[in-house]
Amino acid sequence: MLEKIVTTLLFCISLLPAAYLRYYPFRSIASPVAKRVLICGHIYIFLFEFVVYSALFTHNMMEFISGSYQWLYLFSFLPYFLLLIFTIRPYWFRHLFVTGLQAMYMLFVHTVTMEIYKLCWPEFWETNEILPYYLIYIPLFLVGMPFMEWLLGGLFTRELLSRRPAFWTYLGPVPLLLVYYHGNMGYFNLEPQEMLSPAIHLYTLISRVVLLLVGFCLVKAIQNGVQQVKLMFQIRERTIRLQDQLTEVNEYASSLREEQQKMAILRHDSRHQLRLVAELVENGHFDEAEQQLLRVQKEVKNR
Known part of the structure; x- marks a missing residue:
């Protein structure tokens, strides 16, 4: 009974780091209320699943084999997933x-764990012992957590999450489809003797490494694409600012041309009126010359 309880406890604990990885990219937009809901929700789900699964195994209502835990993974992840998507939404x-x-990373860690298990403890592997698997899996998962946090941490920002580009509708399911394909390649349907073959070890490790690299490339492609889009928006804003500045310069140049035209007209009129004043003075018509000068002065003030 103790082995069943400890194994179930480790199984439930193994779900928590994966749940945290799913939350990590969205932490920038999680409000304090949402964070409290997620923390309390994860604790309640963990306790509920641990109590229910322990009762099922200790009362022999469920067979204590590795296949049972594999099926439980499908149901155990669902409450954590639903809690997250309905707390931080609408980013389906x-x-x-x-x-x-996250599933790509889990599959990679699972494969490495299985290879270590088979190579280091073949006697436990042949008797289908479950507890050693989780004793290897959980530390390996935690060792790779900093890399996954680094990879997922730069995936979204508050600014990017405020936008809803249409390509996520088609890109979103791609990693899960790849995981489904790799998880159903028939590897675990082989005979035990074949699974211990070095060629099988090498093949499975390479295939899981390639899967992880595909996920890495997807993230980097999205980040580079976002940077390009951001750069395009910056260039567009800079172009708009330059257009506004050019418009202001053109308006200023137009006003200068208008002033120059007014000055040219004023100089022409002034020369004409000054010649007239000079002629009046030469002919001795001083009063008329004075009146003409006053008219010129008045026109200059009006302009």
Whole structure:
């Protein structure tokens, strides 16, 4: 009974780091209330699942074999997933994308764990012992957590989450589809003797590494694409500012041309009126010359 309880406890604990990875990219937009809901929700789900599964195994209502825990994974992840997508919404397809990346990492860690288990403890492997698997899996998962946090941490920002590009509808399910394909390649349907073959070890490790690299490339492609889009918006804003500045310069140049035209007309009129004043003075018509000068002065003030 103790082995069943400890194994179930480790199984439930193994779900928590994966749930945290799904939350990690969305932490920038999570409000304090949402964070409290997620923390309390994860604790309640963990306790509920641990109590229920322990009761099922200790009362022999469920067979204590590795296959039972594999099926439980499908149901145990669902409450954590639903809690996250309904607490931080409406980013449905981005949640699917992050879940697919996290599943890629889980599949890789699972494969490495199985290889270590088979090579180091073949006697336990042949007797289908479950507890050693989780004793290897959980530390390996935690060792790779900093890399996954680095990879997922730069995936979204508050600014990017405020936009809803249409490509997420098609890109979101891609990692999960890849995980489904790799998880159903028939590897675990082989005979035990074949699974211990070095060629099988090498093949499975390479295939899981390639899967993880695909996820890494997807994230980097999205980040580079976002940077390009951001650069295009910056260039567009800079172009708009330059157009506004050119418009202001053109308006200023137009006003200068108008002033120059007015000055040219004023100089022409002034020369004409000054010649007239000079002629009046030469002819001795001083009063008329004075009146003409006053008219010129008045016109200059009006302009």
